[in-house]
Amino acid sequence: MALIAGKPTIGAAQKLSDNTRQEERHMPDQTHLSAEIRDMLMDCDLFDTLQPADFHTAAGYFSLATLVEGETIFNEGDAGTFMCILHHGVVSVRKTDAHGAQVEIATLRSGRAFGEMAVLDGERRSASCLAASDCLLLTLGKDSLEKMLNEAPRIAARIIRALAVALSKRLRMQDGQRLAL
DSSP states (O other): OEEOSSSOOSSTTSOOOHHHHHHHHTOOOHHHHHHHHHHHHHHOGGGTTSOHHHHHHHHTTOEEEEEOTTOEEEOTTOBOOEEEEEEESOEEEEEEOTTSOEEEEEEEOTTOEESHHHHHHOOBOSSEEEESSOEEEEEEEHHHHHHHHHHOHHHHHHHHHHHHHHHHHHHHHHHHHHHHO
């Protein structure tokens, strides 16, 4: 993973490679990066309820991360310290079955939030996620969400509500799929 802005949130225990350190020396300035994050948030249907001015403020709390195909984002059972919004690429969601094998339970595409359950409820990760292709992610750390709640509570509330609505829709869809079986 190459971190583009902010502190490491994905694979924090992993050391950044020399190539990543070299990339960081050539990072775009914070104003340009904030505008890029703002534009990505605006492209995400998840946040349709935010006002145009809210995106600029919210962008300051998000970071960008790039991943290469096959890279693990987080593992089932990990502490949930961040959530992601997939801007570009494909993510495989996997759970460990009774025999210890990893089983793919979902494939996520652009615009999809994931990892939010652990950030919102404080529980451990319920599944593993890995990059099924090269990916560009927006990340929001649990600490950044807490900071946003203190500094920009109205915007944070809108983001949390959008996440809750998305979770609710997914649960309703899963309930419908179970009934169809």
